[in-house]
Amino acid sequence: MKTMLELIQRCPEFVSGYREYCREMYAKGVTYFRPTPPETIDEGWFQRTKPWYDQREQGLVPGVARSYHYWAVDKDRFIGEFQCRTDFTEKVLNDIGSIGYAVRPSEWGKGYGTEILRHGLAIAKSLSMEKALLTVNEENKPSIHIIEKRGGILSDTIDAYNEVEGDHLLRRYWITL
Ligand SMILES: CC(C)(COP(=O)(O)OP(=O)(O)OC[C@H]1O[C@@H](n2cnc3c(N)ncnc32)[C@H](O)[C@@H]1OP(=O)(O)O)[C@@H](O)C(=O)NCCC(=O)NCCS
Secondary structure (H helix, E strand, O other): OOOOEEEEEOOHHHHHHHHHHHHHHHHHOOOOOOOOOHHHOOOOHHHHHHHHHHHHHOOOOOOOOOEEEEEEEEOOEEEEEEEEEOOOOHHHHHHHOOEEEEEOHHHOOOOHHHHHHHHHHHHHHHOOOOEEEEEEEOOOHHHHHHHHHOOOEEEEEEEEEEOOOEEEEEEEEEEEO
16 A cells, blocks of 8 residues: 655644544554543643653653654544653663654554654664564464564563553564664
8 A cells, every 4th residue: 555654743733633543542452552541531631641742752760761652644634653662771771662653543464564664764763773572462463463574683582471461472573773
């Protein structure tokens, strides 16, 4: 499929699209990626949360990896999100990885996940990263497929736990940028 996918800075124009994305993620039960509870995304939400995102992007939160957040859009349609963490903290190495990406469920299987990762890895490189760690639940076959398609080299598989997924196996892949 030919997409016009772009990764853009978070902006007020796409807040309602982001809310729809979060609704779809909750309806599908995909909460391990931590979408925002949709009922909290009201008129003041963007300005209220901006300092939180700005501080992370500037690396101002002690002990928390510097992180950059983007929204993925195709023309005026909100598609998904992309996050890049440029520090290799213990949490990045053993849990969340350098990269996070997600597509709204109504758009799964159309090539958007592959495209978000492609654009996102270019962003990671532009942020002076030489390699990125992608961590993925052993059960997440579509993401494993995409990561391997993008040249991910399996480093190992470790035991992991979080409140949403419980005990699970986590694959760790490195991608050279
Ligand atoms: C993972 C995710 C981003 C994929 O998005 P998507 O837009 O559906 O991805 P694409 O359409 O680009 O690609 C899906 C690929 O998975 C493949 N796939 C689907 N189900 C599969 C399965 N059970 N086993 C192996 N491959 C599978 C598809 O064939 C396709 O590959 P192809 O294009 O080479 O044929 C999306 O499911 C998502 O947002 N999930 C929730 C968040 C998440 O898991 N993020 C990744 C965290 S590591």
